[in-house]
Amino acid sequence: MFENLSERLEGVFQRLRGKGKLTKDDVERGLREVRLALLEADVNYRVVKNFVDRVRERALGAEVLESLTPAQQLIKIVHEELIRTLGETPAPLDLGGSRPVPILLVGLQGSGKTTTAAKLALFLRKKGHRPYLVPADVYRPAAIDQLKTLAERVGVPVYDTDPTDNPVEIAKKALAEAKALGRDVAIIDTAGRLHIDEAMMTEAAAIKETVSPREVLLVADAMTGQDAVNIAKSFHEKVGLTGVILTKVEGDARGGAALSIREVTGCPIKFIGTGEKLEALEVFYPDRLASRILGMGDVLTLIEKAQEAFDLKKARELQEKLRRREFTLEDLREQIKQMRKLGSMQEVFSLLPGIGKKIKEMPFDEKELVRMEAIINSMTRQERLNPRIINASRKRRIARGSGTTVQEVNKLLKSYEEMRKLLKKARGPRGLERLARRLLQAF
């Protein structure tokens, strides 16, 4: 998300960058673009106004006009104000108090509460917690089944909700059950509700009253428009929020809702949902997002993702091999395996700085990785270590064994050869981008 905002701002700053000194008019022109970019990104009208006012105040002060690098200075101010609006530091989940700690998820219909509940359970389980899932949406057809199915997928026990019970009772009983089972966190998935539906908002407040959750998280869609402020405000006033989870962030929504919600509620954004896979939930870092908005990339998130997915020992081995320039097909297979653990390639590339839109929009078939792995699996160890021995007859055998064609085997071998050459050259930041581009074309 935010790519479009980044591009716009980059354009503004590019033009300003050439200038030695900025006049008030230059700053105003820059601010007009900032305003336009934010409005296009769905940041609420009033929030934009306040934001631009704050930037203007600082920009017209001595800070920018008298600086030797005025454009840089202006970018810095926008960056700082973005961070200030998004929240200075990441806000961890509050899991204090007596066990099981209840977490309540609320939000509009279709914002992604049920999927997020399962993702959060998986996230907590990986962190060593013993979460429990509670389906309390008795209204939407099959909502309970949906969470039960997802619970099984993430390996977390789930309360056997009786759909004829009322949600307040369900929450109460489920909490007792969680306690009996020795679970330490209970994630309660409530029904989607409109913020102006008095009866439903009262129900949400009643659930909160009954279970006194440590966290009441608003699950909000990153694609939400101007109405985000009304939604967030109502939920905050009527139920009382402690944080926000922003979903569907992996699309091309400009995500201005994040700024709006944060500004009107003051509640931190705690997580973002970044994909359909159940692992696709990330802790939200305001500073990283601010950097991403300004097109500075988000290498930290990438490194973290990699650390989680990669086997450190294997990674070191590979690094050593790369240094010695011995990148074999076995290493490629290992890479493919780890890449698949990392999530989609496009997600990964989106975090790299300086990698433009073009790459992000290139079609990339994730199943290709599966096929590539199958081809390599059908080779003998000898072939993998020394691909030069793969002749036509061997290729036919490999194709048969992997359920592919000789052309595909050829393509893989060619890609491998190119990758090997590229890895030799991949030094420095430009090298990374070249490598990324090459990798995508190879598939």
Place this chain on the structure above:
Amino acid sequence: MLKWFRRKKEEAPGTQPERAPEKAPLSEPVISQPQQETKKNLWQKFKDGLSKTRERLKDSLGELFEIDRLVDQAFLEELEEILITADIGIETVNRLLEPSRKKILTGEPLKVSELRRSLREEMLQMLTVPTPPFPPEASPAVIFFIGVNGVGKTTTLAKVAWHLKNRGFSVLAIAADTFRAAAIEQLETWGNRVGIEVIKQAPGADPGAVVYQGLQAAKARGTEVVLVDTAGRLHTKYNLMEELKKMVRVADKVIPGAPHENILVLDATTGQNAVNQAKLFGEAVKLHSLIITKMDGTAKGGIAVTVAHLFKLPIRFVGLGEKMEDLAPFEPKAFVDALLP
């Protein structure tokens, strides 16, 4: 009227409802007697919902159009805020307000009432796109429900099924969302409530295969309208868009010319991203129309004006709640009046 509904409801699911003799011709006027009643009630509901928003806006913004004075800079700014907060989008808003801004700059007097009239006309113009009859004239008429995750495709499909059934059509639904957990059960529950048959396969099945099987069944049964529930997909996901294309190809193979209508379902709370959605979905498959859901909240769905205009897509219905009767035909005039205070 209630009686009529009850009678319809009590019909055992799966039995072919007899074609209502008074079934309206496919062109105007499409609404049969009982439907007119529901339409009126629903329309009232829609208006009530919108007036709530209006009142709220009035509180914060003052009664902008109430006094017929001369338009000035401050007025234009206030108007800009109203239009932008309705999600119409800055580009469209600028285009709409450009002539007035020029007039102000050149000192030409412009009355508030004039401005309102011209704005209203301009917006109605934007919403005026050719609207072929619904359902499309084909037998079976195959309709795909398409959209990003969480916009309400399944619920909307159920509402449309109910609407068509009440108009006397025989309707069948295909559960082609095999990805989301319990999506099939959700559609089945709706199928039971509405009283239509749902063709399904196991979760995780190839959606193309489900479409194939479903359309074969529809052909064999002589069903008049087939509604296909597709999985929610973000328009930026290459693989999922390819999957959608494949489903369309499969449909065309079983019934040449199908799908006859691809409806993009848009959530009224969505902001400018709706334009990208329409663009990318439209690049993958041909889009024919829109349905705007969740119009019962405070979101005004202004982006619909921009999307309808940019892509020349008629808006078929608006969704107004969680029940199967909460669907109203789209009325451009009322919609525009609600956008303008």
